[in-house]
Amino acid sequence: MREASPLHLFMAESASRAVFLSYASQDAEAARRICESLRSGGVEVWFDADGGLEHGDEWDAKIRRQIKECVLFIPVISANTQARLEGYFRIEWELAAQRALGIASGVPFILPVVIDDTREPDALVPDRFRMVQWTRLRGGEVPAEVRARFLKLWSHRAGVLKNEAAQSAPAPIAALPSAAEAIGKPGVKIYAIIAAAIVILVAGVGWWLLGGRGESPAPPVPPPAGAPLANAPKPAAPAVTSSVAPTPARELAEKARGLFQALEATREDFELAEDYCQRALKLDSGDGEVWATYSQLNSAFGYRGWDTSPERREQTRVMAERAIRLAPMSVEAKLAQAGAWAAFGVNRPETEKLLREVVQERPRDQVALRFLAVTVLNRGGLDECLALNERSAALPGGDPLALYNSARYLWQRNRQAEAYTTLQRSLAQKPFSSSLVLKMLLEIMWRGDLAAAEAALQQIPQSAQLEDRANYSAGLVRFYQRRAGAALEAWGAFPRDYYNDFQYDGPKGLLIGLADELDHREAAARIEWRTALQAVEKRIAATPNNSVPYYYKAYLLACLGEKVAAEETLHTFEQLAGANYTNEKRMPIEGALIYARLGRFDDIFAHFPDYNVARLRIDPRFEALRADPRFEAALAKSPSPPAAKK
DSSP states (O other): OOSSSSSSOOOOSSSOEEEEEEOOGHHHHHHHHHHEEEEEEEEOOOOOOOOOSSSSSSHHHHHHHHHHHOOOEEEEHHHHHOOOOOOOOHHHHHHHHHHTTOOTTTTBBBEEESEEEEEGGGGOOOOGGGGGEEEEEEGGOOOOHHHHHHHHHHHHHHHHHHHHHHHHOOGGGGGGGGHHHHHHHHOOOOOOOHHHHHHHHHTTTGGGGGGGOOOOOSSSSOOOOOSSSSSOOOSSSSSSOOOOOHHHHHHHHHHEEEHHHHOOHHHHHHEEEEEEEEHHHHEEEEEEHHHHHHHHHHHHHHTSSSSOOHHHHHHHHHHHHHHHHOOOOOOHHHHHHHHHHHHTTHHHHHHHHHHHHHHHOOOOOOHHHHHHHHHHHHHTOOOHHHHHEEEEEEETTTOOOHHHHHHHHHHHHOOHHHHHHHHHHHHHHHHHHHHHHHHHHHHHTSSOOHHHHEEEEETTTTTTTEEEEEEEEHHHHHTTTTHEEEEHHHHTOOOBBOOOOSSSBBHHHHHHHHHHHHOOOOOHHHHHHHHHEEEEEHHHHTTTTHHHHHHHHHHHHHHHOOHHHHHHHHHHHHHHOOOHHHOTTOHHHHHHHHHHHOOOOOHHHOOOOGGGGGHHHHOOOGGHHHHHHSSHHHHHSSSSOOOOOO
């Protein structure tokens, strides 16, 4: 008996589970290509090429059962689904959205796929679809790297569900031991959202972008807030100080560390690492090494911006304390404790002391060296910080992440030439997404070389371009190239409404509006800016003492032409941001963006030598400024970066 059309991908109803592909009938060929690509990548699929049963109660019940039991749900979104306000695929989408409500946050289930130019903000889909990452597969063509990612997700989810059928599932985060249970003390205070946001701000997320160049507190393990998309693998030195042979629990913990410390770790890698940690705790809840690894993973979720909830932060602290109690001499436990202290901004001298002990015990541990480097940096020790990173980079195999960190620290201190040279050394050891993003930024903002920036962008995997930092930068390159449609495509594909990264910590709608404006679609731009303003207002209400949202509010008001309100909000931002922003010797270019909108050219020219003049030459937002007769004269007096190397 044949299955129904629309086409569905799923395995036979047996011990294995499968993928459910939901699409409009007009997209059958694109769905077929997705099916064949998944099969070629190793995913077991069932494909009914001819369609099948008429609609009826039996067919409807079977479809509902398949959606209830499938491993992954892939809705295919297109102009055809946009044109059809009714259709059975819409019932399927709603059923999947309802099931997703019962699936733990962070566990992949719905994986929307767009096969044409349909924009996410315009898509007629359930709200639940907008909470996850979207993938663009034009015409149903699946690149090898995307196929590999789908295979990885399917393999992991199929294995987990199969395991659940045989035994109880690993405890979700909410079901893990509470802080009181873990450390034997009654009553655990779950910190408020405001406190979490303040700590994140203090940690430096988005801070330097807005002019605050002061030191941020040391980040959780491994590197600092605003760290790259992933961390370098640990060296070959054994992670466990005990001579006892690794247990199954410790082997799972080691696998988890290998995933979330990888240079190109993805959200899916983090989710799989969390599954390993939960399974390890279930095997042996008395092993301090396992608790330490899970604490480090929680820290990594935080500094990556993927989960900054009070619950996640509290688990970081609780698990680190449990690890130290169970294994006080463990290096991993010490690193977890240092990471937990850093996450809460406490015990900074003790953090440095603890890390120095670790480095003395394991002088070739690159994670510890990088962590100590940023801890030293946070108390003003830039020279020692750079020396520690050099020490890590000189170890066998090198450390491109350490060199990248040094390049970023130098750039943040306006030492662009040194930053560029150090970054080139990092790329020579091994390029990775975040180092390529930094190269893009230096090429654009310091050297004004859009061709070199484009070349760096082309080396970044498409999957990474959906993460905050790479996505923002990819759209920025297109924006500076004055390719409005390409900028809209890049930023429009971002799966969330708000970016959370040290490079850009603002609303997506602001960027979409800028691209619309560049494309001479002023009405569309104003709609995006109004929507973004509402999102920023919510941030201000949640964290009223955080300066960052006030900057974006001022910028959006200036874009909307509400100059008086923009001036007032900018003043509030400057007061909250403090001297780092208002220093009369330097006005950050982010402030110049607002001043340009407000027509305050005198203020911009008064601080002109302090800008990256290459950016002033090419940024579309300074078009009116460039028309001022003073512009070329000011450029002639400003230092220029070296010419791009051929």
